[in-house]
Amino acid sequence: QEDKLFVYVSPDPIGVNAFLQMGRDGIEAAGEEYGADVRTYESRTAADRLENVNAAVNEGADIVVLLGFEFNDIVREVAPTAPDTEFLIVDQCIEDRPENVHCAVFREYEASYLMGVAAGMLSESGKVGVVGALDIPFLHRYTDGYAQGVKSVAPETTVDVRWVGGENPFSDPVRAKEQAVAMHSAGSDLIFTATSGGDFGVFEAAEERDFLVFSVDINQCPQAPGHVVDVTLKRVDNAMLQAIGAILEGEHAMMSLGLAEGGVSAMALEEDQLADSQCVVAEHPEVVEKMRSVAASIIDGSLTLEDPMFAQ
Amino acid sequence: MRASLSGITVRFGALTAVDNVSLDIEPGEIHAIVGENGAGKTTLMNVLFGLVQPEAGAISLDGKAMRWASPQDAIRHGLGMVHQHFMLQESMTVLENIVLCAEPVTRFGFIDFAAARRRLAEVAEEHRISIALDRPVGRLSVGERQVVEVLKMLYREAEVLILDEPTSVLTPLEKDRLFATLRSFRSAGKAIVLITHKLDEVMELADRVSVMRGGRLVRSGRLSETSKEEIARGIIGGELPPARQRTARTPGEEVLSVCDLQVSGRGGAIGPLSLSVRAGEIVGIAGVSGNGQAELIQAVTGLMPLLSGEIMLCGRPIGHLDVEDRRRIGMSYIPEDRQRMGLALGATVSENANAGRDDRAAYTRGPFLNRAAMARFARQLIERYRIRVGGTSAFASTMSGGNKQKLVVGRELARDTPLVIAENPTWGVDIGAIDFIHGELMRKRDEGHAVLLVSTELDEVLALSDRILVMYSGALAGEVAGAEADRERIGSMMTSRAADALPEVA
Amino acid sequence: MNGTLGREAMSWAVALAWIAAVLFILMALVGAPFGDALSAFLQNAFGGRRFSYLMATLSRAALIAGMAVSVMLSFRAGLFNIGGEGQLVAGGLVAALAALLLPGPPLFVLTASILAAMLAGAGWALLAGALHLYVGVPLLVGSLLLNYPIRYIASYLVAHPFRDVQSGMVQSHLVPQATWLPYFPGTRLDIGILFIIAASLFAIVYSRATVHGYHARMNGLSPAFARTVGLPVRKLTLQTLAMSGAIAGLVGAIAVFGIHHRYIDGMLVQPLYAWTGIIAVLLVGMIPWAVPLSGLFFAAIQTGAAGMERSAGVPKEIALVMQAVIILFVASRVSGALVASSERKAGAAEDA
Amino acid sequence: MLDLLFDPSFAASVPRFVTPILLAALGGALCERAGVFNIALEGFLLVGAFAAVFGSFFSGSPYLGALAAVMAGTAMGLVFAEFNLRRGGDAIVVSIAINILAAGLTTYLLRAVFDAMGAFSDPAIAGFGRVSIPGLASLPLIGPFLSGQSPLFYLALLAVPALSFFFARHRLGLRIRAAGENPAALEAGGVGRRRVQLYALMGCGALCGLGGAQLSIANVTLFVENMSAGRGWIAVVAVLLTRGRPWPLFIIAVIFGAVDSLSFRVQGLGMPQQFTDMMPYLATLAVLVALSWWRRGRTANGGTL
């Protein structure tokens, strides 16, 4: 029996969601590292999330890790009543944090911006697309970041932004595929997909109709070899490990993780992995070159990007 | 084929519906079964047909003991039953209804309709029946539906035919046709059971008659060895009341007047027609069903919108009012279809008895119900109309047909309105109850109420009405004063031309 | 008498044995200990430190029972209104927006918002009723179809014009803190459940003891009969739907002021409150007093199953299967359900 | 603008949307006509989709995959029958339970059989290719819609007249209609209502299974948790709307499919996703309203004839 308990509460069923899976990897690594019991509570609805957080407190968790922006209200409500529990929100933060609330956020739009740069350079039709699961602010970090990246290298290129929607937007490969096909028919030759469970559908469309795609979170290039140009990488597990370490040291942690901190990245930036990644971008050294230089200017601060999540 | 029932007993809870009944049904005979409502006739036949499992007793066919697991067994062994309530699919054609459950099929289970037509042509030829096979049953008159039911039995080559009150909805002409058919069956050697409440029919048709009362078989024998009076005494278990004396009465002022009324009907517009009913008279409307009576009544009661014309009740135009307002002004209505319109079968007797009362204060306290007052009222009806039922909180669905009818009549007459509309008020009701309901309607008249009676039963119209209107093809075909009316004249008014209204039935 | 009771008890026992057997097999497949799972289930449905899990069950039960009561009013009147979800969303949305937009003292804002939510729920139900009565769209279809537009309208409103931009989620701003429903002292259960208890009492009394309820039920049992004896059928239909919708709207408002304190996209749809309410009603054959208890039963199943997933290592898919199996076996045990289906059949035929 | 809406892929995409809905709805029609209030089409579809991937993965043939889907769907029909017909559970309650059961079971099996979470995609899953029927593509107007689809689409197309004929001319079809309209009369004729309804449920399961196969091994070749994604509910609406008549059902399914497919294209014009998601439902309501007005107009005329 370990003497500490870490609980990871996911905002949605984990399933194939690479981001949420990494959260679980992260908590397990942290449990290993710091000698704690770990548990994972998956939620499905807003009410489940509240219940799960309450349950974690009730079970006497030392650290509750909450992944996603869905937990703000809940933390604001529960944290003051549970002084013995530390809360770590990954991906989001709240204002006027109590002492026991810690944050780690990502700047996904920096990586998405790089995808846009690649798309702008590779597009022959002058039109590229992006499909997100649902028109929610969080996903604008992908869609808007991408669009800005495209415009930065090819101001004339238009960006077609679409959403999967429907009854089950985060895992509907059929609609996602259909959406990709429609965009391709409408002229887009490179499509960025941030559709969670729908990504498979977009890859299939790419293989059938022979166009190129970008994807997110982990290296998905082997899913459709020769069709995935590049993917954004998000190091949730790293972030979690670091943040938990900081909390255990007694810090009031507030971390923002972007390209500079290694919290997000792209395959093109990973010099040692790129060759074996099966990503198409490896065949375009000039694109890799450009992406790396843009990344460098983001890292050194000469290029600043705004977080699209808070844009109206 | 000879069917025998011996020692049959059926119990529903505490009630013994059929009590140790033994009966033989001989081939080449028409066997009439009569008895009060709830005497157990239907239940007994349901046992024979495999719909009800008896608690005790045995069935045998030609001396061989039989056990039915379901009606399918009975049908396979040559039994056929025409149920009181039609067992038909309204959206299907006549042909589809006839073959249903006994379909001639080709290799993959597809129905060989051509073969069915050929078979039916033979059967129909033999018994001289004919009907258009491709019409949907929903568009047939009740008489035609009865023909379909009979054809269903014939098509299955039934040797024992059971007909549960087949004539209660038929016009005289249709009834005659049915009887001709039944006679033809008899000569073909089939065994026929006929349940009915009409003793004239028994006298006309039956070879043998059995009387049931309270679940027991009180007598059974050849018709020739008994008389109508004796049968009637058997049914009632006592003497028949003397025939009613009609008191002469001059009608008062006009209670209902209908002027140039037009409504849309099934086959086209009904009307224009005009009529009036005065206080203290019974106006009877005779006619073959389906000639616009139903539409007329629905227009008067407010169940159907008018196309044009006006209706006055107690001097007030009511054409634009809804049912509730019309009833409040002074109208009661005994609908023909007690199962659907007269009662809510899933509700209790008490709830049914109190629906539509205007004297709300008597059974409510503010917005709340006074359940005790409701039950008291229902109990009054039960006692006054001698309704046989488990109690005020029994479900209406557990009452026999006659008792259901009494409850509807009782509820409506208790409202004591200037106008009473009665539509086939004695449909399927036993002779005791018929007499009682007729007496109530007469009493209403004598008390100065206006009564509008619609009946497909010519005898009923003749017995009650002060004036008789005959409806044909959506219009009034003529008017006869009650005293001068005779069967033949009215019968010919409604049937002579009615024959060409039903060209499909030969 | 004793015999039938004994038989009844026996068949219940058999059903429970079936449920246990199916669950046992499923759990054996993933190697979860049956006993632990069961105790985790009970513990998580009713126990917890200071009964915190019981509070979670009650909080969920409030919403489910509220929806069940709403549905019951319609169903008993023969109105096959399965648009409770839309009415719930309409109520929740309007409650949140009204609280955000209305000026004035908190108590006034709260009261006015709850009333507005009830009006919105009633309005959405009346829309289905009007389509049914005046346009000829069967209530069953119309009310089901109307669930979707309101869901997306709400989603649009909180995604665009009324979005809380700072939060990054599809949700409205928080309603003023002074309008939040207080917790029962020492618990994390808000007093919204009192509203639901009141609504349930109202529905029970209404169904059993009022003239309007009696008339509505006659209409439900046989519309032709109701018309013939002169009951105001259209008015009854619309009034009943409005009542039903208003209660759904109230439930939406309670979810806003008691639990989430804002309108979050999907918060009323994803937990299937409306559908659970429908099964809760059908499970007990629309017997009024049993309906709230049935709602509590389903809430307990859901919190228990969620807890079992958390603490006994039984994966969530087993929890789903378990819920389904329990519903299947229990539902088929309850004879009242037969009544319900025959009444519905009559109602559906009337829609033609 | 218009060319954006009606790009060539539009015609090809409509059948992909129509097929699963149509197949599920035809199955639902069997139940509706038989008087079984089955709103578990969503669950049936989902199980079918899973079984199709299962069958195709292990056999390497999409046809065997479809067969597995048919068998699994039929099994779900049997479960429905057991609890609704035999044990007398309310049809809605049973439906909802089966929908939950399907979601739970498929996810569980996904984990147990394929050791996959959420989704399973593998080159070993054989998908249906596109069938090109000579001459079809050159048909005016409808050619682009009909050509180059999966065999299941053509099957679904054939199923419409077949079901119509089945109801009109087949023994079981006739009995199914009777069970739905006046079951007492069927029983009085000696045919058990329940048996007939059982067959209807099995047929419904089989058709829904095929619909599921279209989703998982024809539209795409993978399985994702809950991949039926509400299509079963759309089929339910279509069935209720048409009272289970095959031809009107076909029309509604096509409208649904076309509007759904169109709504993607409209998104390209910048309409908010929430509004495009609403389109199929609003279109259906509009059709309903129009239909009822048309009917009313017709009966009003008929009344005075």
Ligand SMILES: Nc1ncnc2c1ncn2[C@@H]1O[C@H](COP(=O)(O)OP(=O)(O)OP(=O)(O)O)[C@@H](O)[C@H]1O
């Ligand atoms: N299934 C049943 N459950 C309870 N009581 C029943 C049932 N079937 C019949 N009864 C009762 O049994 C008695 C006999 O009914 P039955 O229908 O046989 O009478 P009947 O002679 O056909 O009457 P009627 O002339 O009205 O048709 C009645 O009191 C009836 O209420």
Ligand SMILES: Nc1ncnc2c1ncn2[C@@H]1O[C@H](COP(=O)(O)OP(=O)(O)OP(=O)(O)O)[C@@H](O)[C@H]1O
């Ligand atoms: N399942 C049942 N439960 C309770 N009562 C029933 C049931 N089935 C039939 N009955 C009753 O049994 C009796 C026999 O039914 P039957 O079909 O003869 O109709 P009926 O009411 O007798 O009609 P009528 O008197 O017009 O012939 C009726 O009283 C009916 O209400």
Ligand SMILES: [Mg+2]
């Ligand atoms: Mg009888």
Ligand SMILES: [Mg+2]
């Ligand atoms: Mg009878």
